[in-house]
Amino acid sequence: MRVDVLTLFPGMLEGFLSESMLGRAREAKLLEINVHNTRDWATDKHRTTDDRPFGGGAGMVMKCEPICAAIEALQSPGCRRIYLTPDGVPFTTAKAEELSKQQHLILLSGHYEGIDQRIRDTVIDEEISIGDYVLTNGTLAAAVVIDALARFIPGVLGEEKSLTSESFTRNLLDFPNYTRPAVYRGLSVPEVLLQGNHGEIEKWRHAQQLEKTAKFRPDLLKKQP
Ligand SMILES: C[S@@+](CC[C@H](N)C(=O)[O-])C[C@H]1O[C@@H](n2cnc3c(N)ncnc32)[C@H](O)[C@@H]1O
Incomplete structure (x- = not known):
């Protein structure tokens, strides 16, 4: 291009x-x-x-x-x-x-x-x-x-799949992200992310996306099919 x-x-x-x-x-x-x-x-x-x-x-x-x-x-x-x-x-x-x-x-x-x-x-x-x-x-x-x-040109992003969960994909904001350490200044990473159950992690992330979008960008939720 x-x-x-x-x-x-x-x-x-x-x-x-x-x-x-x-x-x-x-x-x-x-x-x-x-x-x-x-x-x-x-x-x-x-x-x-x-x-x-x-x-x-x-x-x-x-x-x-x-x-x-x-x-x-x-x-x-x-x-x-x-x-x-x-x-x-x-x-x-x-x-x-x-x-x-x-x-x-x-x-x-x-x-x-x-x-x-x-x-x-x-x-x-x-x-x-x-x-x-x-x-x-x-x-x-x-x-x-x-x-x-x-970011949409194939090969530009290292990991193509990161496009699928970004803010605004499917009219939702992104879910919260965490990395190590598991506890920082007394704040723990949500338990579900540490347990390795991918189905539960997906459910939790989707719920977080809905909650954050409802709070900050309710207009996006109205565009949901
Ligand atoms: C001072 S602005 C002109 C504003 C114009 N008189 C108006 O009120 O719509 C100068 C230039 O900045 C660019 N620009 C300023 N704000 C922009 C925005 N929100 N999105 C895209 N381009 C912008 C445009 O190329 C524009 O020609």
Whole structure:
């Protein structure tokens, strides 16, 4: 799979993309990620990518020409062109899985007040928000989308089965996890986890998932079949 990121701040992704599982996935050629500076497609001597908004108001707006030129230069037949934006569709684990099956994604990060609407109308297929808050630019949002989708690419996670019990799989949060020592600061690991009865462990974990989801994310339980 290939992902092209368009950002004004390529340096923000350097460490992120070379560390840990993503770094290994790239080395193993499971995932090709190219980070581009949107400014490289600006044509004036100041490499301008923004301008004042028509109609007035505070802040600047990213211009059509460099972004459209960049996307048109990078796109391939069938690729998905995505703009990261707080007014987009909320990002979910289901969306991450769907995107992980694409051959080629272009992720556009905005800055300032956002981008000219005509970019969205002509060279963007989809708009994604990573949450109900506003970041200074979309580079971290692109990083979040890449990280979440990479986990669904076969071979990226060491142990594939860990995907099946993660939070949001089957609309449940994860169960509590414990490791050694069995007693820490007077707190014991639940007895059922020490007894080796896998049926009982499964039942306990499922009950814990239901309890935690009811407490923190009752909206997820409403989506249960
Ligand atoms: C300051 S924000 C623009 C906010 C925009 N004026 C609004 O109110 O919807 C600048 C850029 O950060 C990115 N961004 C900010 N918050 C985001 C979020 N929650 N999800 C995805 N991208 C976000 C977008 O790329 C956006 O163009």
